[in-house]
Amino acid sequence: MYTRIRIAIADDHEIFREGFKLLLRDQTEAQLVGEAENGRELLQLVETAKPDVVIADIKMPVMDGVDACRAIKKKFPDVQVIALSMFNEDSLIVDMLEAGAKGYLLKNTNKPELLTAVRTVYEGRTYYCSATSDKLTRMIAESKFNPYRNQPIVRFTPRELDIIKLMCQQFTSKEIASKLDLSIRTVESHREKIQEKTGSKNAIGIVIYAIKHELVVL
Amino acid sequence: MYTRIRIAIADDHEIFREGFKLLLRDQTEAQLVGEAENGRELLQLVETAKPDVVIADIKMPVMDGVDACRAIKKKFPDVQVIALSMFNEDSLIVDMLEAGAKGYLLKNTNKPELLTAVRTVYEGRTYYCSATSDKLTRMIAESKFNPYRNQPIVRFTPRELDIIKLMCQQFTSKEIASKLDLSIRTVESHREKIQEKTGSKNAIGIVIYAIKHELVVL
């Protein structure tokens, strides 16, 4: 093998980028050709460094991994994207695959798996870590994910985000209503809407969703 | 400077260990002399590799960072410990400092900060990242942390852990009672107790506590 696979990495945490750098040392199959702190930087990087494979965190400031992936696949369809995430979450997986990612890794991955993933997507196939693979199987089995009908895209209104954040601070609907100068019922309506959007059963589900999707900082 | 500071690192995630490895390369001040996946391994490592400074994750399988730190400080009082955590959480900070840690870093640290922390604790002083430092200031200001009176150690009974885990799965008290074959009231009593122990206002507080303290896996 005389051409090494060119890799670019995007993650807002330096420690993760460094971790990947080291995982990619001392082997001849792939080489790191650039790193980015967010989606926008990643786009420039793809343009200049011409990587074969991009490993991108899903949650990043400025531009997240989903949008970056979409933009990359539009402009450079031959660049393969591997999504990187803390959580093995249904909607995150679907979002990234929908955006064109060909791989999905959790952040507790290791060197052999990383190289396998890189090699696999470079060869045009898909690679999912075992937990994600299991999730996908279950999603299809439960028909939660129907490939013929697009999954609704969850987006929150400013008011909904206000309420999610305050909920995560353990404020009751009454307290939130008072803070935002609304009727309690209005706050409760928003909560119902959020519950529906997140597929939650109750407030706890909303909070867990918010944490997994980094809508709030712990 | 002819003696480099000897560092050992303990974290159950390979990617973090690799990240730290790389952060410690290309500089002459410190050198990594060993790595461990959990507290027990770390203890052996300290014995054999004789590090000056240990950087330890708080949450690890087999033996956590708090217990490992305590054991290290007991047997090797000259070894300085820097705690490493995802969260800037009051009780985690207090636990580690109580166990004898001289530094506290969040996992989104960077190379200069890491080296500063290592250098500082090596010189016998303490280093807290700015967020932790702020927390400590606030804790003292609010007298939440009274250095003359030990903070109560929070431990959960098996039943309480059962209930915490089921709560995080969005089960209601009624459902939990049914699953565990208890009265609803019993479950509710446990919840009250947990709320008290965690200093939470409601169920949401319990869930956030559980996530921060890794009592549950997301």
Place this chain on the structure above:
DNA sequence: GAACCTATCCGTATTAATACGGTTGTTTGG
């Protein structure tokens, strides 16, 4: 401009969560 969508808002009824109070049995430290 009519039909549609959606964010924001709110009332009523039901169910769940919480506050306060208490019993029993076990473990533990003096």
Place this chain on the structure above:
DNA sequence: CCAAACAACCGTATTAATACGGATAGGTTC
């Protein structure tokens, strides 16, 4: 061995959260 502490359990009363239903205003599409 006794007192104290605590785990596990439950009843009653109050407050909060949720289900179901609907109103209004602003923007978009056809």
